[in-house]
Amino acid sequence: xxxxxxxxxxRFRAELRAWLLNVLPALPPKPSGExxxxxxxxxxxxxxxxxxxxxAGIDWPRAVGxxxxxxxxxxxxxxxxxxxxxxxxxxxxVGLLHAGPTLVAEGSDEQKARFLPKILRGEEVWCQxxxxxxxxxxxxxxxxxxxxxxxxxVVNGQKIWTSFAHxxxxxxxxxxxxxxxxxxxxxxxxxLPMDAxxxxxRPMRTIAGSREFSEVFFNDVRVPVANRVGDENDGWRIAMVxxxxxxxxxxxxxxxxxxxxxxxxxxxxxxxxxxxGTAWDDAGIRRxxxxxxxxxxxxxxxxxxxxxxxxxxxxxxxxxxxxFKLHYTEAxxxxxxxxxxxxxxxxxxxxxxxxxxxxxxxxxxMSMTIAAGTSQVQRNIVGERILGLPKER
Amino acid sequence: MDFELSAxxxxxxxxxxxxxxxxxxxDRIRASEETGALDQEMWSELxxxxxxxxxLPEDEGGVGLGCTQAVLVFEQLGRAxxxxxxxxxxxxxxxxxxxxxxxxxxDVSPLLVEHLDSLDxxxxxxxxxxxxxxxxxxxxxxxxxxxxxxTPLYAAASLPKGQLLASDGAGMKLRGAALTAAYQxxxxxxxxxxxxxxxxxxxxxxRPIGSFQAVKHICADMLVRAEVARAAVYAAGVILDDPxxxxxxxxxVAAQLLANEAAVxxxxxxxxxxxxxxxxxEVDVHxxxxxxxxxxxxxxxxxxxxxxxxxxx
Numbered sequence: 001x002x003x004x005x006x007x008x009x010x011r012f013r014a015e016l017r018a019w020l021l022n023v024l025p026a027l028p029p030k031p032s033g034e035x036x037x038x039x040x041x042x043x044x045x046x047x048x049x050x051x052x053x054x055x056a057g058i059d060w061p062r063a064v065g066x067x068x069x070x071x072x073x074x075x076x077x078x079x080x081x082x083x084x085x086x087x088x089x090x091x092x093x094v095g096l097l098h099a100g101p102t103l104v105a106e107g108s109d110e111q112k113a114r115f116l117p118k119i120l121r122g123e124e125v126w127c128q129x130x131x132x133x134x135x136x137x138x139x140x141x142x143x144x145x146x147x148x149x150x151x152x153x154v155v156n157g158q159k160i161w162t163s164f165a166h167x168x169x170x171x172x173x174x175x176x177x178x179x180x181x182x183x184x185x186x187x188x189x190x191x192l193p194m195d196a197x198x199x200x201x202r203p204m205r206t207i208a209g210s211r212e213f214s215e216v217f218f219n220d221v222r223v224p225v226a227n228r229v230g231d232e233n234d235g236w237r238i239a240m241v242x243x244x245x246x247x248x249x250x251x252x253x254x255x256x257x258x259x260x261x262x263x264x265x266x267x268x269x270x271x272x273x274x275x276x277g278t279a280w281d282d283a284g285i286r287r288x289x290x291x292x293x294x295x296x297x298x299x300x301x302x303x304x305x306x307x308x309x310x311x312x313x314x315x316x317x318x319x320x321x322x323x324f325k326l327h328y329t330e331a332x333x334x335x336x337x338x339x340x341x342x343x344x345x346x347x348x349x350x351x352x353x354x355x356x357x358x359x360x361x362x363x364x365x366m367s368m369t370i371a372a373g374t375s376q377v378q379r380n381i382v383g384e385r386i387l388g389l390p391k392e393r
Numbered sequence: 394m395d396f397e398l399s400a401x402x403x404x405x406x407x408x409x410x411x412x413x414x415x416x417x418x419x420d421r422i423r424a425s426e427e428t429g430a431l432d433q434e435m436w437s438e439l440x441x442x443x444x445x446x447x448x449l450p451e452d453e454g455g456v457g458l459g460c461t462q463a464v465l466v467f468e469q470l471g472r473a474x475x476x477x478x479x480x481x482x483x484x485x486x487x488x489x490x491x492x493x494x495x496x497x498x499x500d501v502s503p504l505l506v507e508h509l510d511s512l513d514x515x516x517x518x519x520x521x522x523x524x525x526x527x528x529x530x531x532x533x534x535x536x537x538x539x540x541x542x543x544t545p546l547y548a549a550a551s552l553p554k555g556q557l558l559a560s561d562g563a564g565m566k567l568r569g570a571a572l573t574a575a576y577q578x579x580x581x582x583x584x585x586x587x588x589x590x591x592x593x594x595x596x597x598x599x600r601p602i603g604s605f606q607a608v609k610h611i612c613a614d615m616l617v618r619a620e621v622a623r624a625a626v627y628a629a630g631v632i633l634d635d636p637x638x639x640x641x642x643x644x645x646v647a648a649q650l651l652a653n654e655a656a657v658x659x660x661x662x663x664x665x666x667x668x669x670x671x672x673x674x675e676v677d678v679h680x681x682x683x684x685x686x687x688x689x690x691x692x693x694x695x696x697x698x699x700x701x702x703x704x705x706x
Contacts, residue, residue: 001402001461002395003631003638009394072394266706287696290703294647298625304396305624312397326617376606382616383609387589390604 003304005072012069013076019053020084030087033210040125040167043090047122056120057096064104064116071307082256089253091164095119095126099172102189102242106230111191115170127168129159129192129216130239137377139174140183140236144218146175146190148225153177153190155198155221161371165201165214168194173223178233189235191227198222208363243373251321251328251368252303258328259296262335265289265358269342279342288338295331299324319386322378329368329375336362396627398465405458406465412442413473419677422474422543429535429545431477431511436493444470444479445486455486460568464575464630468623471579471656474681476543478508480572480691481516484565488558490514490525496569496691499524499552507687509533509547517555523562526555541683567645570692571629574645574652578626580685581619581655584663587678588612591667602666611662618655625651643705650698656685 005013027046031038050056058077060066069077080086089096100119103111118124135142144157155175162171171192178186194201198221203211230238266289272279279285306320339358340347350356369375383389398406416438425432439445447463449455463483470479478495485494492513497506499519506515512528533547559565589612592603602608629648632639660682664671671678689695 001398001627001631002635003628004635005394075394263706266703283696283700286703287699289706290699290701291650293702293706294625294650294699295621297643297647298621298628298651301396301628302621302624304394305627308395308397323617323620326613327621376610379610379613380606382613383603383606387585387609387612387616389589389592389609389612390601392604392606392609393600 005076009070009072009076012073013080016055016077016080017084019055020080020086023049023053024084024086027087036164036167036211040091040164043087043092044122044125046087046090047092047096047120051121056122057100057116060100060104060116060120064112065120071311075304075307078253078256082260088257091125091167092119092122094128094163094168094172095124095170098128098242099126099170102172102238103229105241106189106238108229110226111229115191124169125164125167127162127165127171127194129162129165129171129173131161132158133160137374139239140187142174142176142187144173144175145179146177146188146223148177149222151225152222153188153225153228155190155192155218155223157218159216159218160204160213162201162214162216163212165194165216166203170194171216174235174239177235181233184236186233187235187239188232189229189238190223191229192221192223193227196221196223206363207366208360251325251372255296255299255303255328258332258335259293259300261357261361262289262292262296264354265335265339265342268354268358272342272346285338285342288334292331292335292338295327295334299328299331302327319381322373322381322386325372326375326378326382329365332361332365332368336365396631402462402465405462406469409442409466409469412438413469413475417473417475419474422476423677423680425476426542429542431493431508435475436477439475439477439479445483447483449486459630459634460571461627461630461634463568463572464626467572467575468579468582468626471576472583474543474580474583474677474684476684478512480569480576483572484569485514485516485525487565487568488523488525490516495528497549497552504549504552505536506531506533506547506549507544509549510535510545515552515555516558517552518562518566522560523558523565524555525558526553541680541687543680544684544687566692567641568633570649571626571633571645573688573691574622574626574629574649577649577652577656577685577688578619578623580681580688581615581622581652581659584656584659584678584681585612585615585619587681588615588659588663588666595668608666611666615659615662618651618659622648622651622655640705642701646698646701649692650695650702653685653689653695657682657689660685 031042055067057066058069059074062068096119100116103115130139132142132144146153146155171194173190173192175188175190176186177188198219200217202215204213204215205211206213269279269285302324309320340362343355346355347359350359384391443456444466446455447458447466451457481496482494493511494514494516495506495508495512496516499517509528509531515526515528515531517524530553531549533549536546536548539546592608592612593601595602625648629644632641632644663678667676667678670676
């Protein structure tokens with residue numbers, strides 16, 4: 001076991017650090033929360049900069065234009081971009097971390113050539129049209145229907161929880177193409193052009209006040225059969241290919257920023273006045289802060305184990321992702337609760353940015369134990385697939 | 394970076410797993426429950442296996458391995474619930490001490506010495522360093538009733554001054570804390586395995602209780618606690634061998650904090666999964682839980698560890 005980075009990995013770090021130092025000052029200020037078109041421009045501009053410097057698709061194979069960095073280099077990339085305060089993946093999330101890798105694994109040569117370069121260059125933004133009002137944790141029961149009509153599928157139905165739908169060019173769409181087959185065997189994976197006639201996007205407001213999610217309605221939307229990824233009715237398997245990936249990596253990239261957020265919360269505790277000093281003088285507060293530092297440190301160590309296992313082909317990376325997600329999201333709940341306890345009545349006004357970050361973090365944490373497989377679904381996965389406990393009948 | 398067991402590590406691990414399975418069975422471990430005395434033959438087998446000389450250089454009769462490997466060994470000893478002052482004897486070897494070595498913190502009250510009657514030497518942790526004395530020089534009467542049936546306790550009114558081994562005990566304490574944490578991860582793992590096995594076998598309402606999500610989710614949480622703590626403990630072992638890879642204190646303290654919690658919480662969860670049987674003396678689960686509670690008091694408390702972590706923020 002070795003936690004040190006090799007010479008070539010350290011070289012990668014030094015080059016990346018120098019590049020970040022050079023380009024970040026040139027980046028325009030980040031647009032505020034609800035300016036979605038400006039945010040798209042900001043995130044895709046950053047993606048373009050990554051592309052030009054050779055950092056786009058850090059984990060993608062070289063054959064499709066990615067960097068094909070080693071797992072250690074990917075962790076260094078997370079460490080250095082976080083350290084430098086570089087933008088997060090933002091609206092490029094689905095393209096880079098979900099739809100793109102799905103096309104790499106399962107797309108045709110034409111589909112790869114058409115779509116992957118534009119994701120890498122930040123020219124096209126993707127969204128995910130998987131969940132439905134009646135198909136959440138039980139995603140395979142989805143009912144949005146696609147009927148073949150010549151060289152098109154005609155899609156009718158409704159999707160929900162589609163992040164960035166209003167600024168996306170394409171969507172990864174799961175539809176039911178065989179209503180009579182068992183539920184997992186009648187699903188097809190389609191590439192959905194978001195400008196197709198018959199699509200209506202209705203943003204929803206989250207408990208944090210933001211509007212990144214939308215409902216997407218389909219009324220006789222025509223999608224070319226050429227946009228099908230994999231075979232008809234094989235969409236469930238294709239969706240599963242990247243699900244474990246989503247759980248394994250999506251939350252890891254947030255871990256380091258959570259540790260920074262914890263440090264800011266500790267700074268805040270040192271400033272918040274209490275009877276005879278500050279909140280930092282309260283041993284209960286200090287210990288809870290310290291405990292969270294232990295949790296985040298341990299999760300970073302767990303991440304290193306997970307990526308090593310993935311690189312060696314031992315263990316099951318998706319399952320390591322479930323363990324990570326369960327503990328990480330629970331720790332984020334605790335951090336949010338601690339922030340609320342610290343802030344007390346200061347948490348009620350969201351005018352002060354320093355305060356609002358932590359109050360929004362408290363609210364945001366509630367989405368983490370729901371999105372990308374609820375904690376209850378994750379515990380079933382851990383219980384059944386790692387521990388071998390029988391399924392519930 | 395390659396944060397997974399090497400081929401040599403795996404060989405070491407399977408060796409110690411086999412030793413524990415073959416020699417340190419629960420029947421044999423529980424045999425000393427009545428007397429409370431350490432099984433001298435078992436101790437010799439631990440000595441022969443190199444548990445205590447593991448990190449000594451080969452020219453001093455050791456195996457020349459690091460904390461990284463010692464952590465793997467102590468994890469398996471915990472999984473088998475091997476009793477005795479394993480960590481103290483291992484640390485004593487660094488100072489050339491042989492025989493059965495115990496350990497006590499001079500400043501912690503009440504002054505309870507574990508396994509005193511079986512000890513040859515006693516390490517004394519004090520603010521001004523690490524001291525050692527002959528166990529015979531410690532006046533202590535056995536406590537009539539004690540929590541962990543396999544760890545008899547002796548109340549000492551005072552300790553002899555002893556002989557100074559090192560004026561700075563910080564490094565030794567960190568190594569001991571890491572090995573204790575490793576043992577706790579072993580306990581956390583063992584009780585997870587026992588809970589899962591029971592949940593698969595025990596039937597109620599015409600089905601295995603492990604099929605119920607209410608039980609399955611307890612087991613899943615046990616695995617999560619054990620895995621997160623294991624990652625932290627392995628990292629602590631690696632960082633002790635290679636301080637350029639991280640802060641030693643931060644790594645060890647985080648690991649021990651999480652490992653203690655995982656061992657105790659999983660021990661309790663294992664009792665819960667076993668239902669009424671889990672509350673009996675007969676079923677082994679309580680022995681794991683009680684050892685976890687005992688070890689959680691070694692090298693300071695979890696409140697102190699959380700404070701230490703806070704100081705890094």
